[in-house]
Amino acid sequence: MGRPKTWDRSEVLRRATRLFWEKGFEGTHLQELVRVAGINRFALYKEFGGKEGLFEESLRNYMKDMEVLTSLLAREPLGLANIRAMFRATDAYDFHHGCFVLNTVREKHVVGAGAWSATRKFVEGGEAAFRRNVEAAVVRGELPPATDAEGLARFLVALDIGLITYGVAAPEGTDRGRALEVLDRFLDGLSGGRR
Amino acid sequence: MGRPKTWDRSEVLRRATRLFWEKGFEGTHLQELVRVAGINRFALYKEFGGKEGLFEESLRNYMKDMEVLTSLLAREPLGLANIRAMFRATDAYDFHHGCFVLNTVREKHVVGAGAWSATRKFVEGGEAAFRRNVEAAVVRGELPPATDAEGLARFLVALDIGLITYGVAAPEGTDRGRALEVLDRFLDGLSGGRR
């Protein structure tokens, strides 16, 4: 009963995510938001609790989408192959507007506490996932026993983050493939003919 | 003759740079800007041409400051030692608010064309500087002749960018030193006992 809604919740979320991803929290204005997302102001406040509520839900929606990538680090058996797959997939993914999570980190002075702690957990989770694969690689003999798992994990996270960010800052169409080959040879070198 | 100014140009620029660096172009409001920078609105428009003018000059001021780092890649003789020094210095520098240039890249939808092209040139310049040192390292025998200089240069730029960005996103006080040691061993591995 009652007048039917003219919008679909998941579709609104999808479009809002894209917009916040591109322009950030402050850079996204309500006028454009309601136009692009296809929802009216009234419903936006009733359904999402305003701009900040929609932003936070968009951020979590983005993190869910990222499971396409992060799940690659959870595949059994853990090891070097997962790490290689992760970098290849990251390179193939469309990060034209950078990483939404990292972008949000840079707006900590303006986004709510919920969004801020979510970004923190996301980054920590990424580092932990890398570390688990490094540790497994050591156990499986793909990496030498003396490997500093935490140091290597941080190195890999930083590189992953850097490749994404570099893709935005570098001239359009710059090929990251050759940088990835360097990484591959690096991992080859670490395993040192073990496998 | 006339009433004396109550502000110093370079000091205003220094403080504006810090503020824009931290909060970005959109996130920095005139009210706070004039208060922190110690200049009045009228003079800000007469001297810098408004918010956008001051922003662009702040960005260039930041790039000048970065010469403390970028000059490390120009030291003769070019080679691996420069690259190692660059990463050590980057790690030691205070990038608590990330890199101003990279932050600006993420605001391309709102900053002027001048600022935008300046960021592009800065990143390209960084990559070129890395590449020159890689090429020199090959000539000097520090790296094998088959080295893909451009690929390695991109790899290093991405890593450098990533370490800065990771430092902002990771929990406060996270030690990047061990990630740097991984890089050092990586470079050792590349040179393969040549030097």
Place this chain on the structure above:
DNA sequence: CTTTTTTCTGAACGATTGTTCTAAAAAAGC
């Protein structure tokens, strides 16, 4: 049809944005 319920449209709200402008203030020259 009328009533009820829910949503939509569009206007209005106060607050804040970047910018402009006016009048007072502070120096120097005479």
Place this chain on the structure above:
DNA sequence: GCTTTTTTAGAACAATCGTTCAGAAAAAAG
């Protein structure tokens, strides 16, 4: 003292921000 010149402080500006709300609109129930 009185001008002249330059800068300052702060008001005023239109525009826009995020938010709220009242009335019209669109469905279902009786």
